[in-house]
Each structure stands twice: as C-alpha cells, then as structure tokens.
Amino acid sequence: xxxxxxxxxxxxxxxxxxxxxxxxxxxxxxxxxxxxxxxxxxxxxxxxxxxxxxxxxxxxxxxxxxxxxxxxxxxxxxxxxxxxxxxxxxxxxxxxxxxxxxxxxxxxxxxxxxxxxxxxxxxxxxxxxxxxxxxxxxxxxxxxxxxxxxxxxxxxxxxxxxxxxxxxxxxxxxxxxxxxxxxxxxxxxxxxxxxxxxxxxxxxxxxxxxxxxxxxxxxxxxxxxxxxxxxxxxxxxxxxxxxxxxxxxxxxxxxxxxxxxxxxxxxxxxxxxxxxxxxxxxxxxxxxxxxxxxxxxxxxxxxxxxxxxxxxxxxxxxxxxxxxxxxxxxxxxxxxxxxxxxxxxxxxxxxxxxxxxxxxxxxxxxxxxxxxxxxxxxxxxxxxxxxxxxxxxxxxxxxxxxxxxxxxxxxxxxxxxxxxxxxxxxxxxxxxxxxxxxxxxxxxxxxxxxxxxxxxxxxxxxxxxxxxxxxxxxxxxxxxxxxxxxxxxxxxxxxxxxxxxxxxxxxxxxxxxxxxxxxxxxxxxxxxxxxxxxxxxxxxxxxxxxxxxxxxxxxxxxxxxxxxxxxxxxxxxxxxxxxxxxxxxxxxxxxxxxxxxxxxxxxxxxxxxxxxxxxxxxxxxxxxxxxxxxxxxxxxxxxxxxxxxxxxxxxxxxxxxxxxxxxxxxxxxxxxxxxxxxxxxxxxxxxxxxxxxxxxxxxxxxxxxxxxxxxxxxxxxxxxxxxxxx
Numbered sequence: 001x002x003x004x005x006x007x008x009x010x011x012x013x014x015x016x017x018x019x020x021x022x023x024x025x026x027x028x029x030x031x032x033x034x035x036x037x038x039x040x041x042x043x044x045x046x047x048x049x050x051x052x053x054x055x056x057x058x059x060x061x062x063x064x065x066x067x068x069x070x071x072x073x074x075x076x077x078x079x080x081x082x083x084x085x086x087x088x089x090x091x092x093x094x095x096x097x098x099x100x101x102x103x104x105x106x107x108x109x110x111x112x113x114x115x116x117x118x119x120x121x122x123x124x125x126x127x128x129x130x131x132x133x134x135x136x137x138x139x140x141x142x143x144x145x146x147x148x149x150x151x152x153x154x155x156x157x158x159x160x161x162x163x164x165x166x167x168x169x170x171x172x173x174x175x176x177x178x179x180x181x182x183x184x185x186x187x188x189x190x191x192x193x194x195x196x197x198x199x200x201x202x203x204x205x206x207x208x209x210x211x212x213x214x215x216x217x218x219x220x221x222x223x224x225x226x227x228x229x230x231x232x233x234x235x236x237x238x239x240x241x242x243x244x245x246x247x248x249x250x251x252x253x254x255x256x257x258x259x260x261x262x263x264x265x266x267x268x269x270x271x272x273x274x275x276x277x278x279x280x281x282x283x284x285x286x287x288x289x290x291x292x293x294x295x296x297x298x299x300x301x302x303x304x305x306x307x308x309x310x311x312x313x314x315x316x317x318x319x320x321x322x323x324x325x326x327x328x329x330x331x332x333x334x335x336x337x338x339x340x341x342x343x344x345x346x347x348x349x350x351x352x353x354x355x356x357x358x359x360x361x362x363x364x365x366x367x368x369x370x371x372x373x374x375x376x377x378x379x380x381x382x383x384x385x386x387x388x389x390x391x392x393x394x395x396x397x398x399x400x401x402x403x404x405x406x407x408x409x410x411x412x413x414x415x416x417x418x419x420x421x422x423x424x425x426x427x428x429x430x431x432x433x434x435x436x437x438x439x440x441x442x443x444x445x446x447x448x449x450x451x452x453x454x455x456x457x458x459x460x461x462x463x464x465x466x467x468x469x470x471x472x473x474x475x476x477x478x479x480x481x482x483x484x485x486x487x488x489x490x491x492x493x494x495x496x497x498x499x500x501x502x503x504x505x506x507x508x509x510x511x512x513x514x515x516x517x518x519x520x521x522x523x524x525x526x527x528x529x530x531x532x533x534x535x536x537x538x539x540x541x542x543x544x545x546x547x548x549x550x551x552x553x554x555x556x557x558x559x560x561x562x563x564x565x566x567x568x569x570x571x572x573x574x575x576x577x578x579x580x581x582x583x584x585x586x587x588x589x590x591x592x593x594x595x596x597x598x599x600x601x602x603x604x605x606x607x608x609x610x611x612x613x614x615x616x617x618x619x620x621x622x623x624x625x626x627x628x629x630x631x632x633x634x635x636x637x638x639x640x641x642x643x644x645x646x647x648x649x650x651x652x653x654x655x656x657x658x659x660x661x662x663x664x665x666x667x668x669x670x671x672x673x674x675x676x677x678x679x680x681x682x683x684x685x686x687x688x689x690x691x692x693x694x695x696x697x698x699x700x701x702x703x704x705x706x707x708x709x710x711x712x713x714x715x716x717x718x719x720x721x722x723x724x725x726x
Contacts, residue, residue, distance in 0.1 A: 140152050140155050140156060140189045140192075141189070141192065143155065144189075144192055144193055144196050147196065147200070147214055147217075148217075149193065149196065149197070149214075149217050149218060149221045150217050150220055150221055150224070152189075152193055153193060153221050153224055153225065156186055156189055156190055156193070157224075157228055159186055160186050160239060160240070163179070163182055163183060163186065163239065164237070164239065164240065166179075167179050167237075183238070183239045186239060187238070187239065190243055193221070194243065194245055194248055197218055197221070197222070197245060197248065197249060197252065198248065198249075198251075198252040198255075200214060200215070200218055201218075201249060201252035201253055201255075201256055202252060202255065202256050202259070204256065204301055205256055205260055205293050205296060205297075205301075209296075209300070212300065212303070212304035212307075213304075215301060215304035215305055216304050216305070216307050216308045217308075218249075218305075219304075219305045219307075219308035219309070219310030219312075220308045220310075221245070222245045222246050222249055222310065223308070223309070223310065225242075225243050225245045226242070226245070226246060229241065229242040229243060230242070249315075250315055250319075253312075253315050253316055253319045254319045254322065254323070256319070257293075257316070257319035257320045257322070257323040258319075258323045258326070260289060260290075260293055260320075260323070261286065261289070261290065261320070261323040261324055261326075261327050262327070263289065264282065264285045264286035264288075264289045264327075275339070275340070276337070276339030276340050276342075276343050279331065279335070279340050279343050279344070280343050280347075282331075283331075283343065283344075283347045283351070286324070286327065287347070287351055287352065287357070290320055290324060291357065291358055293316075293320065294316065294317065294320060294358055295358060297312065297313060297316040297317075298313060298358075301316070302316075314369075317370070318370065321370050321371075321373070324352065324373065325371075325372075325373050325374065328344065328348060328373060328374060329374065329375075329378060331344060332344055332374065332378055332381075332382055335382070335385075337389060338386060338389035338390050338392075338393050341382055341385055341386040341389060342386060342440065342444075344382060345379075345382055345383065345386060345444045345448075346440070346443065346444060348373050348374055348379075349443070349444045349445070350443055350444070352373060353373070383444075383445070383447070383448055383451075386448070387448070387451050387452070387455065390437065390452065390455060391455045391458075391459070394433070394437065394455055394456060394459045395459050395462075397433050398430075398433075398459055398460070398462075398463040401426065401429045401430065401433070401463075402463070402466065402467060402470060404425070404429070405424075405425075405426055405467070405470075405471070406470065406474070408425070408476075409471070409474045409475070409476035409481075410476075412476065414480055414481075415480050415481060415483075415484035417564060420563075420564060421487050421564050421565065421566060422480055422481075422483045422484035422487055422561075422564045422565065423484060423487065424481075424484040424485060424487070424488050426467070426485070426488045427487070427488040427491045427492070430460065430488075430492065430496075431491075431495065431496070433456070434456045434460070434496060435499075437452050437455075437456065438452050438453055438456065438500070440452075450503065453500055453503040453504065454503070456504075457503065457504045457506050457507055458506075460492070460507060460510075461506060461507055461510045464489075464510040464511065464513075464514045465510065465513070465514070467514070468513075468514045468517050468518070471485060472517065472521060477521065477525075479522065479525065479558070479561040480561065480564075482518050482521055482522045482525075483522070483561050483562070483564055483565045485514075485518050486515055486518045486519060486522075486565055486566075486569050486573075487564075487565060487566050487569070489511050489514050489515040489518070490515065490566045490568065490569055491566075492507065492511055493507075493508070493511050515569065519569070519572065519573055519576070522573060523573070523576055523577065523580065526554070526555070526558045526577060526580075527580065529554050529558075530551050530554050530555070530581075531584070533547070533550055533551040533554070534551070534584045534585065534587075534588050535588070535593075537585065537588045537589070537611075538588050538589050538592040538593070538594075538604065538608075539592070539593060539594050540594055540600070542607065543600065543603050543604060543607055548611050548614060548615075549614075551581070552614065552615070552618050555577060555581065555618065555619075555622075556618065556622065558577065559574060559577070559622045562574055562622075571623070571624075571625060574619070574622060574623065574624050575624055575625065575626040577619075577624075578615075578619045578624045578626045578629055579626060579629060579709065581615060581619075582615065582629045582632055582633060582709065583709055583712060583713060585611065585615070585633060586632060586633065586636065586709075586710070586713055587713045587714070589608065589633075589636060589673075590636075590666065590669040590670065590673070590713065590715050591669070591715060591716065592673070595673075596640075596673075597675070601640055601641070601673075601674075602641050602643075604640060604641075605637045605638070605640040605641025606637075606641060608633055608634075608636065608637035608640070609633075609634060609637045609641075611633065612630070612633035612634050612637065615633070616629075616630045628658070628707050629709070631654070631655075631658045632655075632658070632659060632709060635651055635654055635655040635658070636655070636670060638651045639651045639652065639655070639670055639673075639674055640670075640673055640674060642674075645676065645680060648674065648676070648684065649684060649687060652667070652670075652684060652687070652688055652691075653691060655670075656688060656691040656692060656695060657691070657695075659707075659709050659710055660692075660695040660696075660698070661707075661708050661709060661710050661711040662692070662710040663692070663710065663711070664685075664688070664689060664692065665715045666710050666713065666715060667684075667685060667688040667692075668685070668715075669715045671684060671685065
C-alpha cells in the first residue's frame with residue numbers, strides 16, 4: 001500500500017490581469033498538468049463532491065464561528081490569513097489533481113496548473129473582457145484583507161459566472177471533480193468575504209470604530225449578493241445558492257450587541273451582585289453603555305448604511321433590545337430581597353422604558369414593535385416576589401415605628417404643638433411609610449400600586465390595636481399624649497382614606513375603635529378627678545355654699561387640652577363631658593344623702609336652677625353644641641319647687657317629651673323627692689306611664705335624636721320610693 005501523498009494547495013484567486021509567477025515545487029505549489037491525464041488515475045486520488053462539501057462546511061464554520069467573548073480585532077486579523085490557511089488545508093487533504101512523484105517519505109511535488117476558471121479569466125482579461133473596475137495585480141484574498149469588499153465580490157462573481165458557463169458547455173464532462181474543486185475555491189472565498197463582513201460589524205461599535213465608507217461598501221456588497229443570488233437554482237447547484245449575507249449581517253449585529261451588553265458586567269460573576277446598590281450601579285452602567293452605543297448607531301452608523309440604501313437602525317435597535325432583555329432575565333433570576341427586585345422592576349419600566357432613555361425624542365425606543373423587555377410570566381413572578389418581600393418589610397417597619405414610640409414614652413417626651421394641635425411623630429412616620437411604598441409601586445404599574453395599598457392597609461389595621469394596647473399599658477398616658485394619638489387617628493382617616501379613596505375602607509373600623517379607646521381613657525381621667533366633687537352636691541351644706549365651681553374649674557382646665565384636638569373629635573369629647581356632668585348631677589339629685597322639706601326643698605330647687613344655669617353657661621363658653629342637655633336639670637328643679645301642684649303634671653310632660661329614655665323608676669324617684677299625697681302620686685305616675693308608652697311607640701330614644709341621658713342613671717330602690725309607689 002503506497003504511503004500517503006502530500007497534496008499541493010489549490011490555486012489562489014487572482015485578478016484576471018495578474019500574471020502567474022513561477023511556483024517552486026518544494027513549497028507545495030502545483031505543477032502544470034495535462035488535461036489529457038488518465039481519468040481513472042485522477043478519480044482515484046481526488047475526493048468526490050461530498051468530500052468537498054464537508055470540507056467547505058468545516059472551513060466555513062471555522063471562518064465564521066466567532067465566540068461572543070472574542071476580541072473583534074482578533075477576528076479581523078484571523079480573516080487576513082484565512083485564505084492562506086485554507087490553501088494549506090487543501091494541500092494537506094486528498095484533493096489533488098494528480099498523484100505526486102515522490103522520492104521518499106514526506107516529499108511532495110505539485111501536480112496541476114491553476115484551474116481553468118482562473119485561466120479563463122486571465123485570457124478574458126488579456127483581450128479586454130470582464131469587469132471594468134476589477135483591481136489589478138491583487139488576489140481576492142488581498143482585496144478582502146484590504147476591505148475592498150465590492151471589488152472582491154465582483155471578482156468572485158465574475159469567476160462564478162465563468163465557472164457556470166464552463167459547466168454548461170460540458171467542459172468538465174471528463175473531469176467532474178475539477179468543477180467541484182474550483183467551485184469550492186470560490187465558495188471558500190465567498191465565506192471569507194462573509195467572515196470579514198462579520199468582523200467589520202463587530203468592530204463598528206468598538207473604541208476605534210469603522211470608517212463610514214467601509215460600512216457603506218459593506219451594505220452595497222450585501223445588496224449585490226442578494227441581487228446576484230435571488231433564489232436557489234432549479235438544478236441545485238451549490239455554487240449559485242443564496243449566501244444569505246443579510247441574515248449573517250443581522251446575526252453579527254446581534255452578537256455585537258450581546259458582547260457590548262456583557263461588557264457592562266464583565267467584572268461580575270453570575271449571582272455576584274451584592275445588594276440593591278450594586279445592582280443599581282450595574283444597571284446604570286448597562287443603561288449608559290446601551291445609550292451611547294445606540295446614539296452612535298443613530299448618528300454615525302445608520303447614516304453610513306442609509307447612504308447605500310440599507311436600513312441599520314431597526315436591526316441594531318432590536319439587537320440591543322434582545323441583548324438587554326437576556327441580561328435582565330439573568331439578573332432577575334438571581335435577584336434577592338425587596339430592594340433588588342424593586343430596582344429591577346423600576347429600571348425596566350421607568351429607566352429603560354422611558355421615552356427619553358436615549359436622550360432625544362428622535363432616538364426614542366418604539367414601544368409597539370419591540371417585544372416586552374421581560375416576558376409576562378417573568379414580570380408577574382418579579383411582582384409577586386416583590387410584594388411578598390414588601391409585606392414582610394412593611395410589617396417590620398411598623399414594628400420599628402412602635403419601638404420608636406415606646407422609646408419616646410419612656411423618655412417622657414411631651415408631644416409637639418403644630419398648627420394649634422398636639423402632634424405625635426407616629427402620624428408622619430405612618431404617612432411617609434405608606435406614601436413612599438405606594439408611590440414607588442405606582443411608578444411601576446397600577447396593579448402593583450393597588451396591591452401595595454392593600455398590604456399597607458392590612459399592616460396598619462393590625463398595627464393600630466397593638467399600638468393602642470401598648471400605649472394604654474405604658475406609663476405615658478396623659479391628656480396631651482392621648483389628645484395627640486386621637487389627632488393621629490383622625491389624620492389617618494382624613495388624609496390616608498381621602499388620598500386613596502376606595503382602597504383603605506377596611507381601616508375605618510380599627511381607626512374608629514382606636515379613637516374611641518383614647519377618648520374613653522381621656523374621659524376616665526377627668527371622671528376620676530371630678531367624681532368626688534359630685535358627692536357634696538344636693539346636701540344641706542350645698543344650699544349655702546358654691547360647691548359646684550371647683551368641679552367646673554376642673555372641666556375648664558380639661559377643656560384646655562381639647563383646644564389642641566382636631567375639631568370633630570374635640571367636639572365629640574366636649575359633648576361627652578357635658579353629658580357626663582349633667583348625668584352625674586341628676587344622679588346625685590335623684591338619690592340625695594339628705595332629704596329636703598319645706599323651705600329647704602324650695603331652696604334646693606332654686607339652687608339646682610342656678611347650678612343648671614352655671615353648667616349651661618360654662619359649656620356654652622367652651623363651645624359645646626349639646627344644647628339638648630340644658631332642659632334636664634331645670635325640669636327636675638321645677639318639679640321640686642312647684643308650689644302649684646297641678647302644674648307638676650305639665651313639668652313632667654316636658655321632661656318625658658324631652659328625654660324619651662327616662663324610665664318609670666326615674667319618675668318615681670322624682671315624685672319621691674316632691675312628697676305628694678298618695679292619690680296625686682298615683683295619678684301622676686299613671687299619666688307618666690301613658691307618656692312613656694307613647695314615646696316608646698314613637699321610637700324610643702330615636703325620637704330625641706338618639707340622645708341618651710336618664711338611661712345611664714341608676715336609681716336604687718329606697719323607702720321613700722316604695723312609699724311613693726304604695
């Protein structure tokens with residue numbers, strides 16, 4: 001079996017006018033061979049069409065396969081030696097025209113002259129035929145290396161046309177592999193030209209850039225190839241198959257965009273971004289790089305392509321959009337925590353999605369043609385993860401607010417007075433917390449804003465009972481602090497609920513409950529102070545002394561704090577104090593420790609009238625609007641002091657008509673104070689019961705506007721009451 005023969009390289013494609021220099025056999029060049037050589041001998045040593053196709057495919061992959069992380073300059077330099085390497089590759093393979101004469105192992109000699117296609121071009125050039133603009137004395141490889149792309153393509157196109165014509169004239173009938181070999185040479189040079197196009201695209205956005213004339217020539221070459229090969233040939237000839245350079249150019253643009261986008265995080269390993277600040281910095285670098293590159297495309301690259309009638313802006317725009325989307329998907333997969341998730345969502349919707357992202361309305365990103373930056377399922381997952389983290393974070397924020405309030409209580413800090421009202425930092429803290437997160441969510445989407453509002457409402461609804469309990473159990477309970485907390489609850493109701501209508505209704509119930517609890521504790525403090533002062537009323541000492549004034553002084557002092565409470569709640573509290581004073585005064589009068597008779601009873605009636613006037617004037621001066629309370633004490637005083645007994649019936653009618661919540665026990669107690677005869681008492685009691693039944697049919701307490709006074713006065717049975725009943 002003969003040893004393997006070393007095969008000389010195929011002919012390098014030259015200009016039709018370029019003479020062939022003598023070749024040295026020791027260097028692997030082909031010798032001139034006769035076309036009359038034995039066909040069987042040639043067929044035995046040359047590869048078939050399938051072998052050439054596989055060699056062409058592998059060479060194309062090596063020529064065009066540029067990894068995304070390679071230096072674009074490296075691709076350009078490699079393309080300059082591409083054709084020389086291909087020739088050496090063909091020399092080392094079995095594609096030889098004839099067997100070589102060997103003198104020993106490893107000694108090779110060239111066996112064939114340049115292809116007929118090349119020779120034909122030379123002959124045509126010598127007679128003045130062929131393209132008028134072909135470069136002289138330069139091979140196709142040199143033209144590609146010098147980036148004279150159009151000249152190189154014209155030479156290749158001329159060689160292709162010549163080769164097809166020779167095939168049609170049956171020149172290769174006796175040598176079918178000769179056509180395949182020469183066609184492969186043309187195809188490999190076509191691929192070399194395509195590789196140079198890819199290298200130019202990769203260098204376009206680099207620091208050095210590419211000359212506009214080169215870009216314009218690139219565009220013309222792509223268009224020329226499309227015109228030369230509009231569709232696959234009917235006979236399946238691979239030489240005339242469309243090269244799809246436009247698609248390869250678009251692929252190169254996409255690779256260029258991906259490489260540029262990856263440069264923004266070249267120093268960051270996947271998942272290595274630490275914290276929201278690190279992610280924000282990375283996205284800022286990414287946005288700046290994309291903005292600069294697209295501005296360069298619009299201002300420099302696109303005009304160069306457009307001069308040749310080739311649109312480039314849309315291709316670059318879509319390429320960068322896809323690269324940014326891919327990078328954002330990677331960052332979304334590794335995002336952790338509420339802050340990082342929000343940074344991603346905010347950058348995608350408010351920074352990249354902004355109309356002025358590129359700094360000019362002319363460079364604005366079109367929203368309709370481009371697909372979403374993040375897939376809908378990815379966006380939904382990010383929002384879901386964000387709201388989950390947000391709910392935990394907001395609950396933690398409310399815990400911190402409670403701790404701050406507790407530390408303020410421990411330091412016995414008095415509340416500030418702002419715009420005439422007691423003020424606690426609780427109000428500002430809660431308002432800022434809710435407004436900040438709702439505003440941030442609203443900047444991303446209306447759905448996320450609504451979800452954030454619900455989260456804030458739930459968290460605040462759970463916080464209020466905790467805050468109420470912690471405060472009432474602390475040692476900081478005082479009139480100023482209670483008034484400040486009432487103001488805070490009212491601000492939540494008026495400001496938060498008014499600012500977000502239809503979203504925070506669930507807060508109404510816990511806010512009312514907290515307000516009532518603070519008001520109740522505020523009244524309990526006053527009641528504890530003035531309750532002992534009621535015990536001295538309606539006594540014999542009371543007849544000759546002004547024992548009511550100390551009580552009214554405490555009420556006035558208490559009302560001074562209510563001046564620093566928002567008006568609706570201050571009025572409610574003041575009216576409740578007014579009702580309490582009248583109710584306790586009547587309770588003391590209906591169960592006196594000492595009974596008055598004769599002159600003392602008349603004096604007591606007059607004293608009650610004076611006290612009623614003093615109470616009414618005091619609360620009127622304080623601004624109480626509970627005018628319905630003004631008739632209760634005078635009616636009882638009139639019954640006690642009425643000298644004309646028949647008029648007692650009229651006073652009783654006035655009392656029951658004004659206060660439908662009065663009961664039979666209260667009427668008995670009042671009649672017991674008056675000490676009328678048995679028959680008159682029975683007559684008045686029967687008439688009072690008729691009036692009470694009529695009031696009950698009319699709606700009970702509702703007939704008097706829902707006011708309650710006597711219903712809360714307990715009258716224990718006494719001997720006088722029993723005598724009155726008998």
